[in-house]
Every structure is written in structure tokens, then in C-alpha cells.
Amino acid sequence: MKKVILLLALLLFTILGLIDLSYAKKAKPPAGDKDEIKRMAERDFETIVALWKDEDYERLYEYGRLSSHTKVSKEAFSKRMKNKRWKLMCCGDGAKEIKAIYKSPASVYIKAIMGYKSVVKEMKRHDTFKLTFEDGKWKIDLSQVLMSPKGER
Numbered sequence: 001m002k003k004v005i006l007l008l009a010l011l012l013f014t015i016l017g018l019i020d021l022s023y024a025k026k027a028k029p030p031a032g033d034k035d036e037i038k039r040m041a042e043r044d045f046e047t048i049v050a051l052w053k054d055e056d057y058e059r060l061y062e063y064g065r066l067s068s069h070t071k072v073s074k075e076a077f078s079k080r081m082k083n084k085r086w087k088l089m090c091c092g093d094g095a096k097e098i099k100a101i102y103k104s105p106a107s108v109y110i111k112a113i114m115g116y117k118s119v120v121k122e123m124k125r126h127d128t129f130k131l132t133f134e135d136g137k138w139k140i141d142l143s144q145v146l147m148s149p150k151g152e153r
Contacts, residue, residue, distance in 0.1 A: 038100035041108035041131050044138035049095040049112075052145065053088040057081040061142065065132055068142035077142055086149055089115030089122065096124075106133040116149045125149055 032040075044063070051060040057078040061069075064077070072080070088094040093115035101109040107130065114127045127148065131138040 034102045037105060038102055038108060041100045041110065041133075041138045042098055045098060045100075045110045045112075045129070045131060045140075046095070048140055049088065053090060053094040055082070055087070060145070063137065063139050064142035064145075065139045066134060068140075072142060072146070077146070080146055084146075085118050086116045087118075089117050093124075103130075107131070108133075108138065114149070123149065 048060065048063045051057075051063070058074060060081075061074045061077050095112045095114055098110060098112045101111065103109060110129045110131055112127060112129075113124050115122065115124045117123075127150070129140055129144060131140055133139075
């Protein structure tokens with residue numbers, strides 16, 4: 001009887017261990033060299049910019065870091081973005097000269113010239129965004145998106 005209990009405990013431990021291992025595999029940063037990681041981050045940043053420019057804030061929210069989701073709900077994020085004075089410029093002017101700077105396999109900084117517009121004014125400025133690899137894609141801090149362009153209200 002003790003052997004059966006011990007065997008069941010060992011089996012349970014093994015099963016739980018495999019569950020943890022499979023989760024860890026999903027959470028790993030992308031494999032590849034630094035250049036490949038930078039290309040993947042740039043690609044996801046271009047998706048973020050396209051969603052932002054198209055005012056598709058519900059889908060943009062999905063590119064927000066988990067820590068951002070704890071600070072603002074999807075509904076609140078969408079509402080705040082719709083009410084912002086500054087929007088991204090259309091066409092190719094939303095983000096130009098996008099350059100990724102490798103920090104680690106799960107952290108990349110993106111530098112770009114961002115084009116913003118309000119009802120009466122347009123501006124272009126150099127901005128830097130930190131992207132973090134989470135849940136299989138590169139994600140951004142939504143509070144930075146909400147505050148962009150920094151210093152302008």
C-alpha cells in the first residue's frame with residue numbers, strides 16, 4: 001500500500017513538473033541571434049503603430065504588457081485613447097526611421113521618429129519605446145502610449 005501511494009505521489013509530481021515545464025517553454029524569450037530578435041521586435045512595433053494609427057485601440061491593448069493591464073482596463077484604455085488630443089499621423093508619417101536596440105533576449109528598445117497630429121498642429125519627434133517579450137510577442141507599456149507625445153496634452 002505504501003508503495004502504491006509513493007508511486008502515485010511520484011506520478012503526480014512528474015505530471016505537475018511537466019505542466020510547469022510546458023509553461024516555462026511558452027514564456028521563454030524568442031530564440032535567435034540579436035539581429036533576428038531586433039527584426040521581430042521591429043515587426044511587432046510596426047503592428048503596434050498600425051493599430052494605433054488606425055485607432056484600433058482594443059487590438060492595440062493586446063500589445064500592452066501584463067503590467068499595463070493591471071493599471072488600466074481595456075475599456076478605460078480605449079476611452080482615454082479616443083479622447084486624446086494627439087493622434088498618430090496617417091500613412092507613413094506615424095513612425096519613421098524605426099531602429100531596434102537589443103538589450104536582452106526579452107527586452108528591446110525601439111527608437112523612431114513619431115509623427116503626431118492634433119486638430120490644429122502636427123509635430124514629429126524622436127521617441128524611444130521599450131518592448132518586452134511576453135506571451136509570444138513583443139509588447140509595449142500602454143501608459144507610455146497614453147502619455148505620447150510626452151509633455152504635450
